[in-house]
């Protein structure tokens with residue numbers, strides 16, 4: 089499989105899988121949260137021989153993991169090279185289709201956008217990740233739906249995208265095939281600790297004994313970790329997307345820009361998001377609703393500007409997802425000091441694409457106590473030690489207006 | 495410590511625009527129920543806006559919006575002016591409404607209702623989103639009246655996915671409102687009141703009715719109506735069902751019944767049931783309840799929203815519509831083949847739906863093939879939205895208008911539960927397919943433009959890892975943040 093625009097990895101994912109086999113034999117791991125972060129961690133741990141149980145309050149991937157843009161090009165992350173190494177092999181490794189596609193194009197319809205993209209291109213090239221600059225005509229040759237308004241763009245010779253919903257299910261199914269257990273409709277309600285360790289996890293469906301716990305519950309991480317006396321600063325917000333009926337297939341489906349992220353699906357639909365988010369309260373039982381807003385109209389406008397030749401296509405749906413953010417917007421992937429067998433993973437806005445890599449990092453933390461393939465120290469929870477109680481207010485990250493009962 | 499000083503320029507804040515206009519009352523649907531409500535509002539001195547999506551553009555009718563037209567409309571439906579005229583002609587109360595000072599907008603669909611509540615507080619006020627053939631816009635309301643009627647319930651059988659298989663509500667619209675039905679001889683499936691009325695209407699309009707097919711052993715509707723049908727020499731095929739619709743390039747030519755009877759018709763009219771049109775209520779997060787005697791899911795108690803007419807529920811005659819349609823679904827399911835299409839937009843077959851298999855453009859490796867609805871049900875009750883995402887059934891341009899109900903029935907049967915044991919697949923705005931350029935807000939506020947970002951506008955988020963906590967960090971942050979308000 090090709091691995092473009094990137095340093096050559098020293099090992100194939102299949103070799104990695106062979107290496108970890110049996111390293112966690114008989115270890116009982118309970119994972120709280122069946123989104124991509126929890127499921128990928130579960131998959132990596134099961135490949136290591138652990139006995140994995142994933143508990144979710146609803147069905148797998150029902151929150152952010154099944155509602156996102158599917159992008160997988162996170163060059164800013166220490167997990168980036170692992171993300172790039174893994175994705176082209178995920179279909180084969182999981183045994184179920186993820187619709188992963190390689191490479192991305194980002195195209196500009198204003199001079200300001202073009203400037204921004206040139207900066208990002210240089211930033212990537214400096215890191216050794218190949219990005220080619222394109223002029224308007226080059227874009228139009230590669231992106232049949234682009235119009236005369238396109239000023240140019242950039243071509244990431246790496247990165248890509250996949251189908252979030254199919255990928256979630258692929259992780260879940262393959263985990264079951266490996267003997268892992270997925271218990272749905274089973275919110276976790278508390279933990280039983282003994283000697284500085286969590287020895288059992290309590291859920292509505294029962295009590296689950298464990299040697300290690302992974303807390304991957306999205307916005308609900310904050311409330312769950314508080315039960316263990318650990319403060320994880322998180323703020324939840326709503327992000328929205330729209331999708332059109334199918335358009336003729338473009339050679340590279342991963343085209344975005346004009347302030348949007350998204351992709352053309354393998355079916356041809358244009359699925360895009362972007363624009364203002366709304367900060368929300370976090371509900372312990374999960375969001376009671378995930379409404380969209382008239383932002384749908386602003387998204388429609390930007391998609392029509394991005395692809396003038398698709399402006400006649402019908403929008404068929406809008407949706408929203410809730411995503412949690414840390415104060416600096418970066419993930420937390422960390423194993424706690426107390427209780428010392430608890431690992432936390434919250435990925436903010438980049439968790440889908442990075443999931444094959446975040447799962448690997450979590451597996452390493454759970455089994456070996458440290459990440460084997462990259463430095464993730466700057467993603468530790470301790471960077472927020474002493475953060476004031478008013479960190480949300482300082483950033484203006486509070487709900488827009490007072491919550492009104494439905 | 496933080497640069498924003500307590501405000502987030504990229505949060506929704508107050509960026510969502512105020513509505514273009516405000517009314518004391520907005521009524522959606524200009525059938526008798528909507529008109530009556532609008533007139534009552536106007537007589538109390540309220541400012542009233544009354545919208546109706548009819549006449550829908552010809553292209554949308556081709557997508558079975560809002561009813562199951564089955565491609566059996568004449569080219570007259572392509573003539574927008576004529577269509578508008580026929581709508582006026584067929585509904586005398588429209589003129590009265592205009593005389594009463596009601597603002598009447600035809601050819602205008604309400605594609606969403608947005609309300610502040612749990613999960614959204616950024617709206618300047620509660621609004622209805624509208625679109626006509628030229629543009630989209632939003633209006634404010636004090637009172638919202640939904641009179642969106644009921645739509646055709648479709649249940650597939652071999653050959654139903656071709657022109658000439660349509661719904662009774664669509665036929666009624668083409669015959670009684672548009673005078674634009676392209677068929678000559680029809681077979682009606684079902685025998686409850688609406689099926690009987692449809693038979694009589696078709697006959698009155700000069701359409702030949704070859705018969706009514708009923709899965710049960712007797713006509714199901716009102717005895718006097720059934721008698722009128724009999725008196726008109728229209729035969730009932732009892733304890734029978736369509737086994738296959740056979741046709742050519744123009745669609746249906748013949749139907750073969752389970753009993754072996756072959757009937758030459760150009761149109762099969764599905765009159766098994768009507769489904770209250772609760773799309774808007776559901777998409778706004780409103781309450782709904784299941785009531786078999788009133789046609790299935792109907793609106794619950796929703797503050798500030800009144801539902802009238804068929805969308806509030808069919809008249810309760812003591813007949814259990816849900817039980818009746820489940821019986822039909824079981825029978826037509828038995829007559830179906832593995833390759834019988836369930837979702838027409840995405841061409842999902844019965845076998846692929848029950849096997850939870852992905853579309854054909856994806857590989858089906860061995861583990862994938864080993865999965866099925868049964869293995870999924872072991873993980874908990876089936877969720878139509880989850881199945882939709884995996885199989886694509888209901889993910890097409892019609893957003894499940896044609897297959898939503900039958901998929902729900904199939905899932906309930908597969909889970910060995912009653913109809914309500916499986917959650918309803920969600921409706922989302924826009925509840926009608928609308929072109930990007932129509933939906934678009936071309937008059938976006940400066941506030942919205944300036945606050946726009948691809949993602950959350952948190953500059954620290956995108957700094958390359960190796961540069962975090964180095965002098966380069968600030969440089970990146972500044973450069974990245976400058977590009978925002980794209």
Ligand SMILES: Cc1cc2nc3c(=O)[nH]c(=O)nc-3n(C[C@H](O)[C@H](O)[C@H](O)COP(=O)(O)OP(=O)(O)OC[C@H]3O[C@@H](n4cnc5c(N)ncnc54)[C@H](O)[C@@H]3O)c2cc1C
Nearest residue numbers: 121123124125145153156157159276306409438439440441
């Ligand atoms: C609109 C949108 C677009 C996005 N676009 C992209 C993109 O293009 N690329 C990208 O990489 N990322 C994107 N993201 C972000 C990405 O979706 C998330 O980072 C990722 O899905 C996080 O996965 P997760 O498993 O950590 O959390 P979640 O998906 O939130 O999963 C957490 C799980 O925990 C469960 N849970 C919560 N509380 C409990 C409890 N008490 N007991 C048991 N279970 C519990 C929940 O039910 C849920 O299933 C986007 C997000 C949104 C909303």
